[in-house]
Amino acid sequence: MEITRLSAEGRSRRTAEIREFLRSRRARVSPADVGMAVGVARSRRTPGLRREEVAVLAGVGVSWYTWLEQGREINVSADVLDAIARVLRLDAAEREHLYLLAGLNPPQASPAAGRVVPDGPRQVIDSWLPHPAYLIDRHWNLVAVNRAAEVVFGYREHDYNCLVTFFTGARYRSSLCHWRDAAQAIVGQFRADAARYPDDAEFGRIAADMCAVSPEFAEIWKEHSVRNATSGTKTVAHPEAGELSFTYTTLTLPEMPGHRLMLHTPAAGTDTQERLAALLGSAVA
Template identity: 75%
Template sequence: MDISRLPAAARQRRSSEIRAFLRSRRARLTPADVGMPAGAGRRTPGLRREEVAVLAGVGVSWYTWLEQGRDINVSADVLDAVARVLRLDDAERVHLYLLSGLNPPPPSPPKDQDVPDGLRRVIDGWLPRPAYVIDRHWNLVAVNRAARLVFGYGDTDHNCLVTFFTNARYRAALCHWEDAARQITGQFRADAARYPDDPEFGRLAADMCAASPAFAEIWAEHPVGSATQGTKALDHPEAGELVFDYTSLPVPELPGHRLLLHTPAPDSGTAERLAALQGTPEAAAR
């Protein structure tokens, strides 16, 4: 449906409806619902616009225009991302599509289906140890069950950088968070330099600066780093202390993608705790 061809009165009604609809859906969620810290001096009921934008992986300005009912280009992918963050049910998702001028498509297939079968088997075969695949923008494209349990990745966690700085549970669990924050920011800046013609890195960095004062402060210092291997230590709320050695490997079939494999650090007790967390005692011997 070409909204620009609607009568002026109809366009005005549509703008008012989508504005009220999205505001009401933001208002019914709290930062805690999506794993974000509330922060001090908060006056906005529910989620802020910039928080929805960052969690959905869209520009803050674009989301603001969407909520204002402006005549902008929309796609199924971005509407689905917004619907996922706002936890819209099927009827609400259809309503958002129609208000945005799109015909609702059939339910989207899981994004893991885009991962080659061989790589999918590697990720699943790495169980009970955590493994996942990210694309060049650090979006999570495939995550095994152990990674979800250990790192707390949920339906609203679509990007490693966003989760690191906005997920309150992840921040509370990760040991030496400040050092890790500087390291991960430097790695992201180094990755961005490899793709100077890709504006997505700049958009994501700008949105993160708006949503996370911690990221904005570190980003302004221009740290640069790179890591193909390292160590992650966290205090898991159920399993206790977990320490992993990780390795980052390129994925030839998917240029720009990386496979991250995590192995329990020797003599740390992590293997046993990981097995207990997943309810698989035999995992400790692997």
């Protein structure tokens, strides 16, 4: 719920406060703190995260986040503020402060984590263990991830989107074999998905924001390549388990339009099954 409207003087003070508050919180969080690739931090003139990096990691538009930091009159929601709070590593008091500065009453209780996933897909994801499985929506946002996908691919709480993690996540980038080939494939697949939803402006926003934070994405995006893969192979060089090779299959879900279930199986002729079992055993121990 929006708090009481302020006088012009109060509005001016709150604008200055939210600007300085968010700038100071950005300055204390380094790219490494949020798992961004080392190359993303090159030629950095200011400490901490840039505005566009906070926006991409939080899943909001760069222009929108800039307006928020400038204290402009814009629509805000609890979900978006919580996403920004997670990226900036705000504690409970700081999160409450951000709500007030943005013009919202802080929630009395923490919102439920994650999104509602029907029992059927959830059971498939959980029962796919010890193999990695995860669910993404039409914009490639991670909706549900099983323990194997967390351990193998290094997905963390703030890794909300597969495309963002692929190009900015230091762990994922360093472990994926044949990264350049995979990058061209994933960008081509994202462009193909965008064409299926011509009235959905979110695809364009995501692409524009990724171009702003990743020169490699921008370069590949200009090539206008298109891919459409429902299955394939993926090999990662895990820091503990060594090389893990998987075949993956993509399944669509009639009960969740636009969502896709990504199921990974150890590749035949490799020792991935044994390495994976040992890795998950040590992760649980």
